[in-house]
Amino acid sequence: MGRASVAGRRRRLKCPPVLEGLPGGLAVCINSPVPQDALVNPLDNPFYYLVNFRYVLAWLGERYADVLGTDERAFIECFTTLPEPSQALLVRLVMRKGSLYRASKLAYPEIGDIAQAAAPLLALGWLCDNGPVSLQELFGVLGKAEVQRCFCASGVRAGQRKAEQLAQLLPLYPEAQPFKAWCPGLDVLYRVTLRPLCDRLRLMFFGNLYQGWSQFVLADLGLQRFEQVAFEPQSRALASRGDVDAAIALHQAREALEQGAALEDLTARLATVRTDNPWLDQRREKLIYLVGQHCERQGWWVQAEQHYRTCRYPGARWRLLRVLERSGRVAEAWALWQHANAAPESPAEAQALPRALPRLQRALGLPPQRARRAPGPQRLDLCLPRGGSVEAAVCQALAEDGAPVLYLENALFNSLFGLLCWPAIFAALPGAFFHPFQHAPADLHQPGFHSRRQALFEACLAELDDGQYRTSIRERFASKYGLASPFVFWGALSEPLLDLALACIPAQHLKLCFARLLEDPKANRAGLPDLVQFWPAEGRYRMIEVKGPGDRLQDNQLRWMAYFAEHGLPVQVCHVTWQAGALA
DSSP, X not given: OOHHHHHHHHHHOOOOGGGTTOOOOOOOOXXXXXXXXXXXXXXXXXXXXXXXXXXXXXXXXXXXXXXXXXXXXXXHHHHTTSOHHHHXXXXXXXXXXXXXXXXXXXXXXXXXXXXXXXXXXXXXXXEESSSXXXXXXXXXXXXXXXXXXXXXXXXXXXXXXXXXXXXXXXXXXXXXXXXXXXXXXXXXXXXXXXHHHHHHHHHHHHSSSSSOTHHHHHHXXXXXXXXXXXXXXXXXXXXXXXXXXXXXXXXXXXXXXXXXXXXXXHXXXXXXXXXXXXXXXXXXXXXXXXXXXXXHHHTOHHHHHXXXXXXXXXXXXXXHHHHHHHTXXXXXXXXXXXXXXXXXXXXHHHHHHHHHHHHHHHHHTOOOXXXXXXXXXXXXXXXXXXXXXXXXXXXXXXXXXXXXXXXXXXXXXXXXXXXXXXXXXXXXXXXTOOSTTOSSXXXXXXXXXXXXXXXXXXXXXXXXXXXXXXXXXHXXXXXXXXXXXXXXXXXXXXXXXXXXXXXXXXXXXXXXXHHHHHHOHHHXXXXXXXXXXEETTTTEEEEEEEEOTTOOOOHHHHHHHHHHHHHTOOEEEEEEXXXXXXXX
């Protein structure tokens, strides 16, 4: 993007709630040197994107020298010898979507003459301007009026939609041909031939293909800042060429699933991926689980069973039980239910199993057995005048002098946990951090997240026993403010809120909540009550979940409520009805 469009992006970008009000500053915080022109007002440099790309190449050359292939090493070495406009043009095109670009649509003031910048790239074969272009690809780069001009002799009419025009022309033009043959004299069309290679480089840098080069722009704009982590060689997520190939294969399989590929194709793709990398193995297991879900939604019970039986991803056993039940194999479902009920793999499974019990008993003709009902939370009923959100109405109704009610939902306990346990969360363990744009460790949602850091978390939580936690939380609020975190909601925090929370919530209650967060960070970061009321003069608090008319507790909320009830934490569910005749 040019300088003008960068300024436009400054105006258009809407900062996420957790980042609102962040101080500006450089987001790229790493231990290796960063080019000086990337450190001071990076967007004032018209080649800021080229500086970032060079930085990626230097990073990869330093940390992945043993993983880079011959073609990738040759690209990195050759790229540095190109004229700067040619380097910039290639990076501009690589950062854009697709692979085909019309010269007339490329206008970058800092690059200047596009044809002159493209010449060295064409000579290297990194760009191509005379290769075959299919009719479908052609329609992607031509406007509707241009289609009509180029194919008027083939019966294309002005009133047709482009999809209709394409369907009409496909039987007439089944073969691909150069752009100049399709549209003589219209334009020059460039194809980037390096897309797969650049995607591999991006994968090695980010550890995935979901983050794009625009991540740098968000960092340059000061919208995202990251913790400094020691990047050791053993912290790489992709430690070998085989890991890179496996990661690409998994990404392509996931894309094929999302695009509705045939089951045989998906199964064949998964069968080719073999890896002893724990991080990639977990990704593979998740993909097997997703394919099983796809089969289940289609009613393909045999195929769904095959995928769930071999899957080690959390939740696969419960899905297998449901497949057996729904396909009429109730005796097998009952045997699996008994096995799972003896040792549930998670609180979510423990919650789901009692719900299946009556169905299975009826289907097998067994005498009904009542499942033990978990104690419910205390109920609070309010009839309020309608106006605004239901949470805001309850806040206003319950607030007292000296006892504020705040709408914090998942922000408070997650943030306190994130601040106290910051050293454990951002510990530089192998496979946890592998690039400077990570807001969370790569294994955050993997089963071993806690156990790999157990001693570190124990040291952090021990501060709740000796009182040091208040000082640590306050110090990290000041020193880490604005750094991306999977737990800390910066936009919801303030020093007065920390003072209220630390004065009113007992350390033991925090420890109980933090322990449950560590059981399953992915599931348990959500489901916490909407409101918290503080009585600072009395050093107490209560949590309040708000439910409007017709609303009910969700499963993750029910699990939190059962946990609070078991451990005696103060919580209520406030059921709201609206006063008759009240206006919105």
